[in-house]
Amino acid sequence: MITVYTGQGKGKTTSAIGEAVLAHSKGQRVLMVQFLKGSTYSGELIGLSRLGIPILQFGLGCRWSGMIRTGMKHCTGCGECFRQNRDPEIALELAQQAFDFVLGEVEANTYQVIILDEVSHALNRGFLGLDPLKELLLRSSSLHWILTGRGMPDTLEPLVDNWWDLNLLKHPFAKGVNSRRGIEY
Numbered sequence: 001m002i003t004v005y006t007g008q009g010k011g012k013t014t015s016a017i018g019e020a021v022l023a024h025s026k027g028q029r030v031l032m033v034q035f036l037k038g039s040t041y042s043g044e045l046i047g048l049s050r051l052g053i054p055i056l057q058f059g060l061g062c063r064w065s066g067m068i069r070t071g072m073k074h075c076t077g078c079g080e081c082f083r084q085n086r087d088p089e090i091a092l093e094l095a096q097q098a099f100d101f102v103l104g105e106v107e108a109n110t111y112q113v114i115i116l117d118e119v120s121h122a123l124n125r126g127f128l129g130l131d132p133l134k135e136l137l138l139r140s141s142s143l144h145w146i147l148t149g150r151g152m153p154d155t156l157e158p159l160v161d162n163w164w165d166l167n168l169l170k171h172p173f174a175k176g177v178n179s180r181r182g183i184e185y
Contacts, residue, residue: 002137002145002159006120006152007166015164016115016146017044023144024053028112031105034058035098035122035149036091043182058098059091075179086125095127099136106140113144120149134159 003019005012020030030053032044038059048055067073105111122128130153137145137159147156157163173179 001161003162004152004160005148005164005166006150008150009166009168011166012148013044013117016117016148019146020053020113020115023113024051029110030113031111032115032117033098033102034117035095035119037118058094091127095122099128115146118149119147120152123153124151130155
């Protein structure tokens, strides 16, 4: 089974986490691998680790993540962490490390559900090849795969069982409301 959560709106990673929690509650082993994200502060890092669901980040993170995590600083949305993870000199190696790690876990038959969070960014920027990913997805059809990220390549659609396109209709950001701890991060 392959599920995709894509679109310009919020809720892609959150939807994947919802599936992860449900699968975990039924005794399935779940793994989340985040492509081109690293040491950023986000609620899923703490929440999933408390539940015993491994979440691994392959990327560079925010220099303020420690202070944000403790509440001493607020995420300003500066985007520095995202820009660093789009630098080909950094991202090519990180995306390959993430893919190789997942490949090893598939070969070890460790998990029943694997989430490739933000994998679309690695694909769309050429940091990860589409063909190796397709081969992996088809080769391990007993797994439940969940792929997230904006602009998921349409060429994956024929392989996918569930394709969700999440788009913004209305959000408090438009009224100047800053991101909220525990909601947006």
